[in-house]
Amino acid sequence: MTLASDLRQIAPGVFAWRPRADGVWGLANCGLITSHGDAILVDTPYTPALTDTFLDAARVAAGHTAFNRVAVTHANGDHTWGLQQLPGAEIIATRATLEHQCLEPTPQQLFTLCHDADPNQALGWYVRRHFGRFDFSDIQVLPPTTTFTGRLDLRVGSIPVELLEVGPAHTVGDLIVHLPEQRVVFAGDVVFSGDHPSHWAGPLKRISDACRRILALAPEWIVPGHGPLMTPDALRDHVAYLDDLAEQAALLHAQGLTALEAARVLLKEDRYPGLALPERLAITLGTEFHHLREDSSTPDLLALMTQAAHIARDSAAPASPAA
Numbered sequence: 001m002t003l004a005s006d007l008r009q010i011a012p013g014v015f016a017w018r019p020r021a022d023g024v025w026g027l028a029n030c031g032l033i034t035s036h037g038d039a040i041l042v043d044t045p046y047t048p049a050l051t052d053t054f055l056d057a058a059r060v061a062a063g064h065t066a067f068n069r070v071a072v073t074h075a076n077g078d079h080t081w082g083l084q085q086l087p088g089a090e091i092i093a094t095r096a097t098l099e100h101q102c103l104e105p106t107p108q109q110l111f112t113l114c115h116d117a118d119p120n121q122a123l124g125w126y127v128r129r130h131f132g133r134f135d136f137s138d139i140q141v142l143p144p145t146t147t148f149t150g151r152l153d154l155r156v157g158s159i160p161v162e163l164l165e166v167g168p169a170h171t172v173g174d175l176i177v178h179l180p181e182q183r184v185v186f187a188g189d190v191v192f193s194g195d196h197p198s199h200w201a202g203p204l205k206r207i208s209d210a211c212r213r214i215l216a217l218a219p220e221w222i223v224p225g226h227g228p229l230m231t232p233d234a235l236r237d238h239v240a241y242l243d244d245l246a247e248q249a250a251l252l253h254a255q256g257l258t259a260l261e262a263a264r265v266l267l268k269e270d271r272y273p274g275l276a277l278p279e280r281l282a283i284t285l286g287t288e289f290h291h292l293r294e295d296s297s298t299p300d301l302l303a304l305m306t307q308a309a310h311i312a313r314d315s316a317a318p319a320s321p322a323a
C-alpha cells in the first residue's frame with residue numbers, strides 16, 4: 001500500500017512519524033529521538049514496506065544515522081512487525097512484553113484470516129476492510145533483546161530518555177517513553193487520539209492511571225499510539241472518557257448485560273460522539289467485563305474482534321426500505 005505520512009519535529013531532536021489516515025486499524029505512530037549522531041526509534045510500523053517509508057524519513061531527519069536501538073512500547077504487531085528492517089538492532093521492551101508476545105496473533109494467522117475468513121460473515125468482512133490493505137506475507141516476528149521491569153534510563157547523545165513501565169494497561173507489558181528535557185511523552189497505545197481505543201488487558205482503571213502518570217510528568221506534547229498529537233488538556237479529556245466508560249461498564253454489568261449489549265446501549269445513547277471506530281467499545285468493554293467477572297482466563301481476542309465486527313457491519317448495513 002502507499003501511505004501519506006509525515007515526520008514532524010516536536011522538540012529539538014524529537015520527531016513523531018504519523019500516518020495520514022484516521023478511523024482505521026493498524027496505522028500506528030512511531031518516534032525518532034536523535035542527538036549528536038546517536039538515535040533511538042520508538043516502535044516500527046505494521047509491515048516491512050511501511051517501515052521502509054518511516055525509516056527513509058527518519059534517516060533524512062537524523063542525517064543518515066544508522067539505527068541500532070528501538071524502544072518497543074508493547075507487543076502488538078502494528079508496533080513491532082517492522083523490526084526485521086533493522087537487523088541487529090537492540091530491541092528494548094518490558095519483560096512482560098517479551099512474555100506476552102507468544103499470546104499475540106502471528107502475521108501468518110492474520111494473513112490467513114484476511115484471505116480465508118468468509119467475506120459474507122461479519123468477521124471476514126471486517127478484517128478485509130481494515131487489515132486487507134497490509135501485506136503480512138513475509139514478516140518475521142523478532143523478540144525484544146533487552147528487557148526491564150519498572151524503569152530503564154538511557155541517553156541518546158545529550159538527550160536523557162526514561163522508559164517507564166505502565167502495564168498492564170493496553171496490553172500486559174506497556175511502556176511509555178519520557179523525555180524530561182524536551183517535555184514529550186511517547187505513550188504507545190495507552191493513549192488513542194480521535195478513535196475509540198481497543199484495550200486488550202485493562203482494567204480501564206489501570207489505563208486511566210497510566211494516563212494520569214503521563215500528565216504528572218508535565219509534558220507539553222503527548223504522542224499517542226494512534227491519531228493526532230495531544231496536548232495535556234486533550235489527554236485530560238481522554239481520561240474523563242476512560243473514567244466514564246469504567247463507570248458505565250460497572251453499572252451495565254451490574255444490570256446483567258453482556259459486554260456486547262453494553263456497547264450497543266452506549267452507542268445508541270451516542271454517549272461518546274466524535275470518536276471513530278465506535279465498534280471497538282465491544283473490545284474494551286469485553287476486557288473490562290472479564291475483570292468485572294473476576295475471570296482469570298485469557299480473553300479470546302478473535303471473539304472480541306468478531307463482536308466488534310458485528311457492530312460495525314450492523315451500522316454499515318443500509319436501512320431496510322419502508323414497508
Ligand SMILES: [Zn+2]
Binds near residue numbers: 028079225
Ligand atoms: Zn496500536
